[in-house]
Amino acid sequence: MSKVRVLVGTRKGAFILSADGKRDKWEVSGPHFAGWELYHLKGSPADPNRIYASQTSGWFGQVIQRSDDGGKTWHQPGTPPGETKGPDGMPKGESNKFVYDTSAESGKALTTHQWYDGTQHPWEFKRVWHLEPSLTEPDTVYAGVEDAALFKSTDGGENWKELSGLRGHGTGPRWQPGAGGMCLHTIVLDPSNKERIYIAISAAGAFRTDDGGKTWKPINRGLFSKYLPDPKAEIGHCVHHVAISKTRPNMLFMQKHWDVMRTDDAGENWTEISGNLPTDFGFVIDVHAHEPETIYVVPIKSDGEHYPLDGKLQVYRSRSGGNQWEALTKGLPQSNCYVNVLRDAMAVDSLDKCGIYFGTTGGQVYASADAGDSWAPIVRDLPAVLSVEVQTLA
Amino acid sequence: MIRVELPQHLRTLAHVKGEVQVKVEGAVTLRSVLDALEEQYPMLRGTIRDHGTLQRRPFLRFFACEEDWSHQSPDTALPEAVASGKEPLLVIGAIAGG
Numbered sequence: 001m002s003k004v005r006v007l008v009g010t011r012k013g014a015f016i017l018s019a020d021g022k023r024d025k026w027e028v029s030g031p032h033f034a035g036w037e038l039y040h041l042k043g044s045p046a047d048p049n050r051i052y053a054s055q056t057s058g059w060f061g062q063v064i065q066r067s068d069d070g071g072k073t074w075h076q077p078g079t080p081p082g083e084t085k086g087p088d089g090m091p092k093g094e095s096n097k098f099v100y101d102t103s104a105e106s107g108k109a110l111t112t113h114q115w116y117d118g119t120q121h122p123w124e125f126k127r128v129w130h131l132e133p134s135l136t137e138p139d140t141v142y143a144g145v146e147d148a149a150l151f152k153s154t155d156g157g158e159n160w161k162e163l164s165g166l167r168g169h170g171t172g173p174r175w176q177p178g179a180g181g182m183c184l185h186t187i188v189l190d191p192s193n194k195e196r197i198y199i200a201i202s203a204a205g206a207f208r209t210d211d212g213g214k215t216w217k218p219i220n221r222g223l224f225s226k227y228l229p230d231p232k233a234e235i236g237h238c239v240h241h242v243a244i245s246k247t248r249p250n251m252l253f254m255q256k257h258w259d260v261m262r263t264d265d266a267g268e269n270w271t272e273i274s275g276n277l278p279t280d281f282g283f284v285i286d287v288h289a290h291e292p293e294t295i296y297v298v299p300i301k302s303d304g305e306h307y308p309l310d311g312k313l314q315v316y317r318s319r320s321g322g323n324q325w326e327a328l329t330k331g332l333p334q335s336n337c338y339v340n341v342l343r344d345a346m347a348v349d350s351l352d353k354c355g356i357y358f359g360t361t362g363g364q365v366y367a368s369a370d371a372g373d374s375w376a377p378i379v380r381d382l383p384a385v386l387s388v389e390v391q392t393l394a
Numbered sequence: 395m396i397r398v399e400l401p402q403h404l405r406t407l408a409h410v411k412g413e414v415q416v417k418v419e420g421a422v423t424l425r426s427v428l429d430a431l432e433e434q435y436p437m438l439r440g441t442i443r444d445h446g447t448l449q450r451r452p453f454l455r456f457f458a459c460e461e462d463w464s465h466q467s468p469d470t471a472l473p474e475a476v477a478s479g480k481e482p483l484l485v486i487g488a489i490a491g492g
Binding site for chain 2: 035036057058059060061062063076078096097098099
């Protein structure tokens with residue numbers, strides 16, 4: 001029978017929630033890396049036992065962790081599984097070195113970005129927001145970092161190399177941090193074209209490469225952000241999250257700061273699909289595993305009030321690719337609920353009745369085993385949830 | 395041997411309990427002790443000092459013999475009591491945050 005494994009990153013550690021295909025009885029493991037912020041964990045589609053985790057701390061900086069046995073044991077890449085010490089008896093493993101590329105000509109910083117006061121500011125590494133394992137190679141994984149850049153490892157997370165064509169393509173000096181910092185938080189790999197990658201940055205916008213990361217272009221045509229001097233600018237938009245329709249990969253959906261958007265041509269043009277949503281501010285967006293036009297968002301009241309409208313936690317589902325939305329409330333709190341759902345905190349499994357999962361800043365992880373019709377909490381009292389991913393296991 | 399006391403989270407990361415001891419050739423300074431520490435425990439690289447600049451991370455401080463050495467030059471000699479192993483070098487995380 002199929003199983004699912006939900007990987008939950010929180011402000012104070014990671015938790016792994018496991019169930020069989022019915023998804024009604026759950027085992028909870030954790031906290032792993034207790035006391036650290038776990039921004040993101042994600043399993044390799046090519047080897048489900050391989051899980052990567054971003055462990056970070058304001059005190060101690062960034063650490064990358066890896067499991068090769070489905071989350072039972074962990075090590076920093078570079079330390080062989082099961083070995084915490086090298087032949088000399090000493091622990092080993094260094095996997096947290098994220099060094100930005102410099103200009104080949106001058107040896108100096110590749111570029112600067114715009115600071116809050118409008119001046120130019122050098123790139124400074126802070127943390128890894130998102131880890132995206134390759135769809136086909138277990139040892140290949142991408143990291144989206146703050147300050148915004150994309151790194152790639154081809155040795156299982158031990159060594160990292162920047163794909164600097166993204167920062168270096170020309171618009172970098174106009175990028176600026178959002179309230180959460182200038183982070184590359186979304187990485188989407190095209191399942192039909194291994195050379196095509198989408199990324200999103202707050203607050204620069206969405207970008208695409210068609211050559212495996214060498215060259216990049218902004219893909220923000222159709223976005224309208226009234227807080228910008230030029231609301232239709234090529235870059236500068238605060239894109240919160242992007243999700244791809246795996247069965248129709250030229251179709252992607254975006255939750256922008258405000259506005260829910262859709263593209264049918266791989267990001268060349270975006271159209272607003274907020275329709276009858278009660279508010280189109282939010283962070284998460286995801287797509288049903290089997291129905292390319294069934295999408296999910298969690299509307300949040302406003303950019304100044306990061307909680308659901310009227311204290312009612314509601315997932316909204318559109319079965320028509322946007323514009324017509326229905327509120328999904330069964331099993332979700334409908335009074336006095338003032339949590340947020342952060343951008344990486346929603347995921348879908350690929351079972352026949354698609355399961356939907358999301359976590360809240362109040363520490364709840366909700367699951368629906370019927371594509372959103374009804375919900376139940378798997379856990380209620382975790383630390384604030386930063387990310388949720390799910391693995392569907394045979 | 396130089397004694398170094400790490401904060402709990404770094405002890406977990408380095409798979410050690412209690413104090414660690416490192417061997418330093420030549421002058422005993424913050425730089426030489428941290429170099430030796432990172433050589434012995436490579437997973438600590440980047441967690442105490444920045445990878446590139448080797449600057450102390452902002453929320454960590456260094457204490458020895460009841461004195462704050464955080465703002466001293468990394469090449470200043472540490473007290474004899476640390477060099478002789480009588481007293482440990484303390485790496486302390488700021489008492490801050492939630």
